[in-house]
Amino acid sequence: EVQLLESGGGLVQPGGSLRLSCAVSGFTFSNYAMNWVRQAPGKGLEWVSNISGDSGHTYYADSVKGRFTISRDNSHNTLYLQMNSLRAEDTAIYYCATSMGDLWIQLWILPSWGQGTLVTVSS
């Protein structure tokens, strides 16, 4: 059974930093691209970032480019999101999600999701 468990969320002041983790099990982690998707309170879904299985390619939404860094540790089956220069508008539940595969068309299909971790940016 595929399982994804996010952690690391919490309250942080504007301008601060936070690192999210996503521990996965139930599949060969290194074979799949991974994503972060966020959802502001009461709002819709927003894709944040994607990383290929071998970490060779990373992609970001314009809203986080230059502030967030996605990475992964295939030896520990863990995905990360380093978030710097946080703003109030970054407040959201952050979900990690698998891509369906490593082919380009499969990168944008997200079949498995974690339960999310809440990040609140406020003074």
Place this chain on the structure above:
Amino acid sequence: QSALTQPASVSGSPGQSITISCTGTSSDVGGYNSVSWYQQHPGKAPKLMIYEVSNRPSGVSNRFSGSKSGNTASLTISGLQAEDEADYYCSSYRSSSLLVFGTGTKVTAL
């Protein structure tokens, strides 16, 4: 990074069929067969219901079907059930911003 356009809400009686639209442009929905649909119950993670316009993942009821015409994709729920009440989001690959979601539609079984 504008979202794809969905109706805010759609409702129907149990047993009826409903259709949710998802309108984009030739740079996303109309240009690629990369439309997916996700179901999200309150307080829960999204669940993939349809991918590549009309494919159902294993385990998803065949009451859910997808289609596309031009720049508009559609999700049809046949035989609406109380358990189908949820928010639904479309998504598509977009050449400029990679992955874009729709504005979301709340489905209500009257």
